[in-house]
Amino acid sequence: MLLFLAKRTTGLLATLLAVSVVVFLVMNVLPGDPVLVILGIDSTPDAQAVLREQLGLNAPLLDRYLIWIAGVARGDFGTSHSFGVPVAGLIAERLPLTLSLALSATLLTVVLALALGVFAASNHRKAGDWGVMTLSQLGIAVPAFWLSMLLVLLFAVRLRWLPPGGFPGWSDPAAAARALVLPTVALALVQAAVLARVTRSSMLEVLRLDFTRTALATGLSRSRVLWRHVLPNALVPVVTIVGMQFANVVTGTIVIENVFYLPGLGRLIFQAISNRDLLTVQALVLMFAAIVVTANFVVDILYVLIDPRLRGRLA
């Protein structure tokens, strides 16, 4: 198990390093001149030269990468030229909102998907199964940002139960939670549609196995067999998809934060793009890609915890 962990952690670090190289290269080598992007093509050569010096663009590419990545390793992402403050501070302020949104949406996704998936599998080829599958086929086709708008129309414009957007800050936890309800539901419903299908088909596979029949034959109730015997054995593919979906949810927050005007990392990235703040965009893209990669790493570890049979095989 230790060897397995060590191997996976080395792999994670190597991937993160590779991600940082790609982000740096795309932002710095593609034939766009950041100075012209920031100042515009009408700017004077003098102004361009000054900014080029300020941004450290005169150093060789490798030096610039090493300086940047050494800073990142210390938690120093440089200074945002549009906000005039360290990028790390901007990220630290907004990360809690984005992470709470992503985690609560993932939690809701799993709860909904397990309930719907188990229900559909236990009603295989009946109306309930058919209903869940139809709903899920529809859910997969709905863009999360449109679902958000429909939720706002219903719960904010019509019923006035919840705020249509904005965020009151963490000082009032109840108001903060209320502001996150619609964004969380919008993110989770679409993902739950996908996950419910996976749960259902994985459950159906396990329901066919001998031990399920044995468990039923010993006189255990059907629901006990479903939840205690079948579901735990059907979880491996579900966990894989949850890991991939966490990545979707995290990048989904970029869109959803813009729909609901939430001051998280997703909104920051758009402010940075419209301010031509390349250093901030670079740091944020790295953050998001790192979250995606780390989520996959956690899934790899979870497998082994869920399914002890994998321990011998993977180590």
Added chain:
Amino acid sequence: MMRMRSLPVNLLLGAALVAALTLAALLSLVWTPHPFAAIDVANRFQGPSAEHWLGTDQLGRDVVSQLMAGARTSVAIAFVAVVLGGSVGTALGLFASAAGDFVEDAVMRLADFSFAFPALLFAIMLAAVFGPSLANAVVAIAFINVPVFARVARAAANQVWTREFTLASRVAGRSGFSITVDHILPNVAAAVIVQATIEFAVAILAEAALSYLGLGVQPPAASWGRMLSEAQTLLYLAPQLAIYPGLCIVAAVLGFNLLGDGLRDVTDPRLSRRQ
């Protein structure tokens, strides 16, 4: 007629939706009820009428005409992105499968790695460097398709490589390239086409999201995503404007997903029986 009845329902429903979408997109090239970008402020926020079937928007533009032009944008972008990413990805997958050993490993590691960059992140990087544009959106959507097709093509090709007829070709002294073109490609085509249909749906969703965020189609070109972002500021005033483009996206995505599922059931009956 007998043949029709034996086709799965999802295939027929999907094909019908995709056909409707494609027809609307093609028709919009030669005819829309009104010019889709024509502004007529005097007639803004009109309800449905014989003149404007679904009414007009905040600038008095005809909603039906905009939806038709938006269908054209969606189909065109999805088509270019899927064909571009699909050809590169399929070529990579076939190459990896033919080369085998560490080349295959390297190509597949690269494909795994590229999953760290979802389309949205990639589009954001491109927009930050070049400014937002339609071309960036197409490149970003094509990019995410490359690893998907590489995996599908490689998995399908590896199976074909174990069959006797490829073995016989190899014994006859034919090169990996000529076997790939003559035997492998025709045998993986079905799997690639099924994947392409599903990726079309993904591409339509991605285009809508990018255009909604202002990273895709730029005004005055029509796009369902952009229509929704304009409608969002008018939710209290004209909620109906936020409904139609969303319904179009759902119908288009649903159509391609159902068509893809249906095609898979037809081409690979083992999978459908497992359901």
